[in-house]
């Protein structure tokens with residue numbers, strides 16, 4: 001039994017990083033966690049347990065990996081990442097994260113590329129996926145990125161389009177699509193990516209859903225609310241557009257069609273970045289919420305009483321911040 005496997009993040013960086021690994025050390029089975037959920041499932045456990053060595057790339061889930069390592073399922077692992085996290089110290093795991101020596105990398109694809117002395121459009125795809133065009137302004141990495149573009153004869157707009165197409169897989173919550181993308185990129189050139197009709201179609205579908213939801217939002221006195229049904233992972237983009245483009249000071253979005261689950265997301269504009277307290281309150285009420293100072297999301301099993309409870313907490317919390325949701329929720 002000599003098998004190796006890769007477990008990778010579902011976004012363009014995770015997919016590109018997995019593809020680079022396979023270009024350098026050969027084809028192997030690839031696994032993505034269930035899209036949008038930061039946990040391993042039985043499928044990943046069985047893939048890992050039937051292998052001698054598992055690579056975890058761009059996967060900011062050190063606790064899940066440590067759990068596996070402490071079980072008998074994992075034999076040996078290489079963990080490659082660029083996220084802020086507590087460095088993994090474990091006899092079964094080789095840990096690679098330049099942040100542990102104080103160097104912030106734009107993407108895991110840059111870390112993997114450096115480890116294997118690799119350079120291709122995939123290196124840039126991961127970087128552009130994670131930090132966008134600010135990659136070219138980053139100290140040191142901007143210059144490296146320009147050099148790769150030049151030597152590979154790449155155009156910036158093609159790279160940006162390729163990120164959009166690769167990311168359409170997770171936007172559609174298509175876990176198998178995500179994994180197939182990594183295998184596809186192992187061989188594909190950027191032109192092959194740009195010609196993937198199915199990805200073009202997926203991207204179009206989710207973007208249409210996003211603009212429909214954005215246009216349906218009710219906005220009054222800077223407070224926005226929208227409710228929609230979508231099986232796609234569009235809600236964070238929807239509230240971002242409503243706050244950024246439609247200039248809402250606060251936006252709450254509800255998705256009641258998320259594959260048997262309900263989602264509620266909230267984002268505030270500049271000057272109101274203090275929603276952490278609300279996250280605490282939701283958690284205190286047993287609702288799985290997570291986020292940052294300006295945005296949070298919660299996901300729970302489709303259940304009206306849980307939805308009511310969460311919305312009451314959110315309404316009260318934003319009222320304390322000086323916002324009234326009742327007008328736009330009618």
Ligand SMILES: [Mn+2]
Pocket residue numbers: 013014058082106107108130
């Ligand atoms: Mn990343």
